[in-house]
Amino acid sequence: MLLLGPRQTGKTTLVERLEPDVLLNFLRPEVRQRYERAPHLLGAEVEALAPRSRGRRPLVVLDEVQRVPDLLNVVQDLVDRRLARFVLTGSSARKLRRGGGVNLLPGRLLPLRLDPLSLAEHLPATLEAALLDGSLPGIALEADAATREEDLRAYTTLYLEEEVRAEALVRNLGRFSRFLQLAALEAGNISHFRGIAQELGVPHTTVAGYYEILEDCLIAERIDALSQSRTRKKLTKSPRYLFFDLGVRRAAAEEGRYVRASVLGALFEQFVGLELLRATRQAAGGLRLRFWRDPDGPEVDWIVEADDRWLPVEVKWSHAPAERDTRHLQTFLDEYPKARDGVVVCRTPRRFKLAPRVTAVPWQEIPMLAESLT
Numbered sequence: 001m002l003l004l005g006p007r008q009t010g011k012t013t014l015v016e017r018l019e020p021d022v023l024l025n026f027l028r029p030e031v032r033q034r035y036e037r038a039p040h041l042l043g044a045e046v047e048a049l050a051p052r053s054r055g056r057r058p059l060v061v062l063d064e065v066q067r068v069p070d071l072l073n074v075v076q077d078l079v080d081r082r083l084a085r086f087v088l089t090g091s092s093a094r095k096l097r098r099g100g101g102v103n104l105l106p107g108r109l110l111p112l113r114l115d116p117l118s119l120a121e122h123l124p125a126t127l128e129a130a131l132l133d134g135s136l137p138g139i140a141l142e143a144d145a146a147t148r149e150e151d152l153r154a155y156t157t158l159y160l161e162e163e164v165r166a167e168a169l170v171r172n173l174g175r176f177s178r179f180l181q182l183a184a185l186e187a188g189n190i191s192h193f194r195g196i197a198q199e200l201g202v203p204h205t206t207v208a209g210y211y212e213i214l215e216d217c218l219i220a221e222r223i224d225a226l227s228q229s230r231t232r233k234k235l236t237k238s239p240r241y242l243f244f245d246l247g248v249r250r251a252a253a254e255e256g257r258y259v260r261a262s263v264l265g266a267l268f269e270q271f272v273g274l275e276l277l278r279a280t281r282q283a284a285g286g287l288r289l290r291f292w293r294d295p296d297g298p299e300v301d302w303i304v305e306a307d308d309r310w311l312p313v314e315v316k317w318s319h320a321p322a323e324r325d326t327r328h329l330q331t332f333l334d335e336y337p338k339a340r341d342g343v344v345v346c347r348t349p350r351r352f353k354l355a356p357r358v359t360a361v362p363w364q365e366i367p368m369l370a371e372s373l374t
Contacts, residue, residue, distance in 0.1 A: 003113075005089075018087065020060060020087070022046070022059075026064040027063070039070045057085050059084070062086065065089065066092050066096050069095050094213065119366055119367050148247070153251050175202070181253055191241055220242065223239055223241070223273065225238065234295055272366060279366065287305065292332060300342075301315045303339075312329050329342035329358050330357075343361045345363055347363065350362060
């Protein structure tokens with residue numbers, strides 16, 4: 001099993017509860033250096049465990065395995081010989097996805113994802129707290145606001161220093177740091193690489209590469225547009241990017257805690273997108289998250305897409321949206337037969353009917369929306 005997830009989502013805590021026979025954490029320099037010098041030592045150590053396991057294959061956890069990708073060849077050999085069971089974790093997929101010659105254990109690996117806390121796992125004290133502080137377990141559950149702020153700032157620095165610098169992903173860390181701030185400020189918008197490129201004084205291809213790094217390091221989520229239509233010729237095809245956690249986004253953007261209502265509305269839209277994305281990963285049936293936009297007309301914030309059915313979702317920073325707020329949903333429902341009903345996620349305390357095929361839904365019920373398509 002390969003468990004991928006951003007730093008501090010709880011991967012190590014989770015695998016420790018499995019009570020493994022061996023747990024190697026490659027964030028520790030002395031552990032990493034030992035196996036970088038001699039990857040074969042893992043095989044010898046597992047073979048030495050076998051006689052003491054009384055017929056049971058030992059469980060071996062390799063934490064942050066992307067730091068020593070050469071070990072995957074050893075893991076494949078041990079799995080093929082049925083000498084051990086393995087749980088691998090990683091907070092960056094870049095070396096695993098793009099590293100030349102890296103063994104991804106074809107047919108032997110079950111990939112899983114661990115995100116920050118979802119609404120199904122933890123209901124925040126207030127919606128504003130979720131928008132500003134995010135949902136990383138150690139931060140969202142911290143009672144002291146000053147400590148939360150300090151931890152979020154430290155997280156951004158930790159990411160720059162330990163993920164980007166340690167993996168030698170960029171040559172100019174200062175420029176990438178500025179890009180990270182701009183990407184955080186632009187989160188949720190339609191991506192415009194050229195605008196950021198002009199701000200940084202680099203080619204737009206460099207900015208595209210920077211976004212690729214954010215994806216591979218599990219910091220940014222790419223949401224593609226729904227661009228097929230029988231009637232419209234100018235649908236947006238550029239993606240949107242969401243930071244994996246809104247608290248980390250705010251820290252990277254260097255924003256304070258006091259924001260305008262209009263900004264809260266934009267953050268609420270990102271929050272709903274992230275929760276829908278997490279719900280699609282947890283649901284069975286291969287759900288996907290997209291958005292829909294005609295630059296000259298209507299747009300729908302999010303589309304939860306199953307093979308035979310789509311659910312369009314609009315987001316409103318309102319306690320009582322009106323029927324006029326459903327007009328873009330109505331257009332989408334008329335043009336796409338796979339979409340039978342639509343929802344408006346808002347701050348209403350309970351569901352109510354907005355239009356014949358559109359329901360207003362409290363934000364606390366977001367996890368149920370994806371389940372309705374499975």
